[in-house]
Amino acid sequence: MSSTLSGKRILLIIGGGIAAYKTLDLIRRLRERGAAVRPVMTQAAQQFITPLAVGALAADHVFTDLFDRQDEQDVGHIRLSREADLVVVAPATADLMAKLANGLASDLASAVLLATDKPVLIAPAMNPKMWSHPATRRNRETLARDGVAFVGPARGEMAESGEAGEGRMAEPLEIVAAIEALLEPAERPLAGRRIIVTSGPTHEPIDPVRYIANRSSGKQGHAIAAALARLGADVQLVSGPVTIPDPAGVSTTHVESARQMREAVEGLLPADAAIFVAAVADWRTADAAGEKIKKVAGEGPPALQMVENPDILAGIGHHARRPFLVVGFAAETQDVLKNAKAKLDRKGADLIVANDVSHDSGIGPGGVMGGDRNRVRIVSKTGAEEWPELTKDEVAERLAALIAGRLQAIET
Numbered sequence: 001m002s003s004t005l006s007g008k009r010i011l012l013i014i015g016g017g018i019a020a021y022k023t024l025d026l027i028r029r030l031r032e033r034g035a036a037v038r039p040v041m042t043q044a045a046q047q048f049i050t051p052l053a054v055g056a057l058a059a060d061h062v063f064t065d066l067f068d069r070q071d072e073q074d075v076g077h078i079r080l081s082r083e084a085d086l087v088v089v090a091p092a093t094a095d096l097m098a099k100l101a102n103g104l105a106s107d108l109a110s111a112v113l114l115a116t117d118k119p120v121l122i123a124p125a126m127n128p129k130m131w132s133h134p135a136t137r138r139n140r141e142t143l144a145r146d147g148v149a150f151v152g153p154a155r156g157e158m159a160e161s162g163e164a165g166e167g168r169m170a171e172p173l174e175i176v177a178a179i180e181a182l183l184e185p186a187e188r189p190l191a192g193r194r195i196i197v198t199s200g201p202t203h204e205p206i207d208p209v210r211y212i213a214n215r216s217s218g219k220q221g222h223a224i225a226a227a228l229a230r231l232g233a234d235v236q237l238v239s240g241p242v243t244i245p246d247p248a249g250v251s252t253t254h255v256e257s258a259r260q261m262r263e264a265v266e267g268l269l270p271a272d273a274a275i276f277v278a279a280v281a282d283w284r285t286a287d288a289a290g291e292k293i294k295k296v297a298g299e300g301p302p303a304l305q306m307v308e309n310p311d312i313l314a315g316i317g318h319h320a321r322r323p324f325l326v327v328g329f330a331a332e333t334q335d336v337l338k339n340a341k342a343k344l345d346r347k348g349a350d351l352i353v354a355n356d357v358s359h360d361s362g363i364g365p366g367g368v369m370g371g372d373r374n375r376v377r378i379v380s381k382t383g384a385e386e387w388p389e390l391t392k393d394e395v396a397e398r399l400a401a402l403i404a405g406r407l408q409a410i411e412t
Helices: 020-033 051-058 076-083 094-101 108-115 128-132 134-145 172-183 219-230 257-268 312-317 336-347 393-409
Strands: 009-014 036-042 086-092 120-126 154-157 164-168 194-199 234-239 251-254 273-276 283-285 306-310 324-333 349-354 376-380 381-386
Touching: 009 020, 009 076, 020 051, 020 086, 020 128, 020 172, 036 051, 036 076, 036 108, 036 194, 036 349, 076 108, 086 108, 086 172, 094 120, 094 134, 108 393, 128 134, 172 324, 194 257, 194 312, 219 234, 219 393, 234 257, 234 283, 257 273, 257 312, 273 312, 273 393, 312 324, 312 336, 324 336, 324 393, 336 349, 336 376, 336 381, 349 393, 376 393
Parallel strands: 009 036, 009 086, 086 120, 194 234, 194 273, 234 251, 273 324, 324 349
Antiparallel strands: 154 164, 283 306, 349 376, 376 381
């Protein structure tokens, strides 16, 4: 077993949700790795699992009440919040997230979270509609800006009959891996490096209410930006219109169109590396209408004159201030390897990350775009390396490590 957690003290806050049953296995996994687990249970959590079961597995007292005379005689919630190496909230309900995001301390769990000066890791678990609600999304963004780390949620079937989507709590071993990553001394091979990343789609206006776009969610680009930041890089993210929050520890510039993205990227030069993940629209209308184009009965659709958008990857690949390392992405639906090799030569890139984004790629019901998994090939002048199907976070971690290695090799 890994010894990363040996002797570490984990304060585990258990929220009220059906996923609370998974925390029993989480406690076991942490303890078999040598960690000490001190549990805090909300009143709602006790409706799903008992303090007796939690205490037996943790081999420690279970804290449940902010106004417990014995526990609070020495301001116990302050002591709890400071004695741990890490505070973990699993499951983190929408209510707990809202309390922490807005600075409320109405029970023991929220008081501990507000009083702690230690890192906090949250494992959200809730109905998909609750997770996607604007209020929850705002709270998630606030917490991320405050430095709170997240693991999950995952997509899948919910406890409620007929409900499915994003909202399942991460599995215990995923949470353990996230805890280990937070607590082990992180190598920072990219410290002092400036890296530009583009992410998401671009929107090319037709008129004030219509635009040309694509299905890119920005998940892969944002994950790569976050992974590079964790390795110590000064990451400058240029993001098209997405519905996901900005990654923590990353400086983000928001743009709409391809021309705005090119201008933003060029304005961020010089850089050590540039990673072009964004799915930039190849064309735009020659002249976007200033007013909404009205449908006229009996007339066909208006003819749209299209012009080519700037090729941002090629522009930087052949730029006078070209970064040491230029990486492009090739989202293909056929002849993936052939098209990626052609793109490598044509655009002046050092690496092309190629993937099959067709609906029959075998990755999830909707394919890569918008999904949480990916299967890529890394194409360079010396050949191609095929990676197995991974989560987009795993692809990001592997690619960040590859970029770090490439930059170190260039330096030497």
